[in-house]
Amino acid sequence: MVENRPVLDFICHLILIAGVVVVIFPVYIAVIASTHGPYDFMSGLIPLLPGSQAAENYSVMLGTGISSSGTPPLWPMLLNSLIMALGVAIGKIVISILSAFAIVYFRFPFRSLAFWLIFITLMLPVEVRILPTYKVVADLGMLNSYPGLIIPIIASATATFLFRQFFLTIPDELLEAARIDSAGPLRFFWDILLPLSRTNIAALFVILFVLGWNQYLWPLLVTTDPGYYTVVMGIKRMATVAESFPQWNLVMAAVVLALLPPVIVVIAMQRFFVKGLVETEK
Amino acid sequence: MQSKRTVFPHRVLPYLLLLPQMAVTVIFFLWPAGQTAWSSMLREDPFGLKSSFVWFENYVRLARDPNYLGSFGTTAIFAASTAIVSIGVALILALAVDRTIRSASIYTTLIVWPYAVAPAVAGVLWWFMFNPTIGILAYLIRRTGYDWNHLLHSTDAMILVVLAASWKQVSYNFLFFVAGLQSIPMSLKEAAAIDGAGPLKRFWTIIFPLLSPTTFFLLVVNIVYAMFDTFGIIDATTTGGPGGATNILVYKVYEDGFVGLNLGSSAAQSVILMVIVIALTVVQFRYIERKVEY
Numbered sequence: 001m002v003e004n005r006p007v008l009d010f011i012c013h014l015i016l017i018a019g020v021v022v023v024i025f026p027v028y029i030a031v032i033a034s035t036h037g038p039y040d041f042m043s044g045l046i047p048l049l050p051g052s053q054a055a056e057n058y059s060v061m062l063g064t065g066i067s068s069s070g071t072p073p074l075w076p077m078l079l080n081s082l083i084m085a086l087g088v089a090i091g092k093i094v095i096s097i098l099s100a101f102a103i104v105y106f107r108f109p110f111r112s113l114a115f116w117l118i119f120i121t122l123m124l125p126v127e128v129r130i131l132p133t134y135k136v137v138a139d140l141g142m143l144n145s146y147p148g149l150i151i152p153i154i155a156s157a158t159a160t161f162l163f164r165q166f167f168l169t170i171p172d173e174l175l176e177a178a179r180i181d182s183a184g185p186l187r188f189f190w191d192i193l194l195p196l197s198r199t200n201i202a203a204l205f206v207i208l209f210v211l212g213w214n215q216y217l218w219p220l221l222v223t224t225d226p227g228y229y230t231v232v233m234g235i236k237r238m239a240t241v242a243e244s245f246p247q248w249n250l251v252m253a254a255v256v257l258a259l260l261p262p263v264i265v266v267i268a269m270q271r272f273f274v275k276g277l278v279e280t281e282k
Numbered sequence: 283m284q285s286k287r288t289v290f291p292h293r294v295l296p297y298l299l300l301l302p303q304m305a306v307t308v309i310f311f312l313w314p315a316g317q318t319a320w321s322s323m324l325r326e327d328p329f330g331l332k333s334s335f336v337w338f339e340n341y342v343r344l345a346r347d348p349n350y351l352g353s354f355g356t357t358a359i360f361a362a363s364t365a366i367v368s369i370g371v372a373l374i375l376a377l378a379v380d381r382t383i384r385s386a387s388i389y390t391t392l393i394v395w396p397y398a399v400a401p402a403v404a405g406v407l408w409w410f411m412f413n414p415t416i417g418i419l420a421y422l423i424r425r426t427g428y429d430w431n432h433l434l435h436s437t438d439a440m441i442l443v444v445l446a447a448s449w450k451q452v453s454y455n456f457l458f459f460v461a462g463l464q465s466i467p468m469s470l471k472e473a474a475a476i477d478g479a480g481p482l483k484r485f486w487t488i489i490f491p492l493l494s495p496t497t498f499f500l501l502v503v504n505i506v507y508a509m510f511d512t513f514g515i516i517d518a519t520t521t522g523g524p525g526g527a528t529n530i531l532v533y534k535v536y537e538d539g540f541v542g543l544n545l546g547s548s549a550a551q552s553v554i555l556m557v558i559v560i561a562l563t564v565v566q567f568r569y570i571e572r573k574v575e576y
Binding site for chain 1: 286287288289290292293295296297299300302303304306307308309310311312313314315317318321371374375377378379381382385389390391392393394395396397398399400401402403404406407408409410411416418449452453454457458461475481510511513514517518532535536539540545548549552555556559560
């Protein structure tokens with residue numbers, strides 16, 4: 001704090017409170033809507049206070065779902081999303097920490113080429129190459145399967161890049177000491193590199209979990225079997241149906257359940273998440 | 283390229299370590315990207331029975347297609363509006379948080395969580411609030427005399443998707459601005475304050491110039507975000523409508539390819555998008571390099 005200006009401080013708090021209200025309001029409305037009965041919206045306006053149907057709406061969504069939209073109940077969809085999020089986070093961390101280790105701690109022919117091949121993919125989102133990627137996945141027989149959902153998403157250079165940057169900051173003396181003590185590469189990786197990377201792994205895990213959970217277009221393409229629907233893509237189907245049937249209370253219950261897990265992960269691991277986000281991108 | 287002073291002498295092991303990532307990269311990135319480039323020069327009938335090599339005809343058609351050029355304009359408006367709104371709001375909030383001491387972490391927690399909300403879900407949330415029949419914001423707007431209907435009015439639809447996209451992105455920009463503000467030395471601000479510069483003057487002459495690298499970085503990231511990650515928002519709310527008013531480039535690739543089955547044109551559009559992404563990556567990478575070297 002540079003100087004004492006009570007009025008300015010007051011204005012800052014007002015701005016922040018207004019900001020927080022705007023940030024929370026859409027979700028507040030969704031939560032409120034999910035506690036009402038289907039006919040409470042017919043008057044033409046959403047009520048602003050909680051209703052009495054919360055337990056009923058949520059148990060309907062978790063247990064049976066909206067049958068007219070062709071989506072399964074929410075439980076299996078939430079489970080699919082969880083599998084996909086964990087698969088993307090863990091898969092990406094494993095393959096990228098290994099390749100970063102190879103690129104930083106070994107010298108071998110085509111090392112630069114390997115690095116650049118990975119680096120090219122840094123910002124090539126799934127959305128710009130959907131058709132051929134879909135074709136590859138279809139040819140490999142991976143439609144309607146967890147590998148088909150997960151593996152094409154884990155190929156991205158961001159995590160490799162982060163680990164590479166981090167490894168470069170680790171003092172060379174550690175490696176020299178390890179080699180004098182005749183530790184092989186795998187032992188060095190397991191006993192020294194991995195423990196040192198713990199914070200980075202935690203940070204990356206949060207970011208990648210959110211990334212995996214929130215995938216939308218990819219699950220939409222590769223799953224035709226409702227048994228593999230993820231919750232984020234399922235919501236769209238429900239919302240489309242809700243246009244014609246008054247089921248907004250149920251759709252909003254699904255929305256709340258779909259956004260809760262990643263939000264909880266981000267808030268619970270906020271310290272790692274903030275560090276990871278700001279450092280990954282810089 | 284940087285590496286360690288000492289390295290392990292193994293010959294085979296590094297390839298084994300690289301294998302998983304290279305396999306995934308080649309099979310699911312490079313091969314499909316190459317396929318896209320190849321089929322962007324093919325003309326295929328919708329049943330996939332015949333295809334002929336037509337060189338750059340698909341690109342030429344796109345350059346002459348008013349729908350495609352319109353989609354470029356739509357994307358530009360959408361990306362610019364989203365970037366300006368979310369960066370502006372995030373900067374104001376970050377400046378305010380920087381002045382508070384004890385409550386800063388509570389405010390931060392309350393502001394950052396929308397990062398975790400899926401674009402498609404964010405879209406549904408805002409769509410619900412602006413729903414012409416039951417939406418609360420649509421109701422309030424109608425009270426002021428304006429007939430809000432994003433299903434019919436293209437401006438309303440654009441405002442809706444920009445708000446949903448910005449709402450989700452503010453948290454991200456906010457964190458970077460907070461980190462940027464914290465890295466500005468206190469002594470600079472104090473020196474300016476002793477010389478009689480008020481908060482506004484300090485912002486324009488010291489804080490904002492020192493934040494400009496962060497702002498530039500966020501500008502690039504936000505443009506990329508608005509161009510690609512917002513697919514879910516568009517698909518869950520307007521599906522490109524009304525009348526193509528929110529049909530951004532990445533949505534058009536999907537629509538022409540998967541729905542319209544115009545494969546050559548869709549591939550050509552993908553290639554154009556890839557070139558844009560690569561150009562933006564290069565810009566960003568130069569920024570990173572400058573940042574590291576100082």
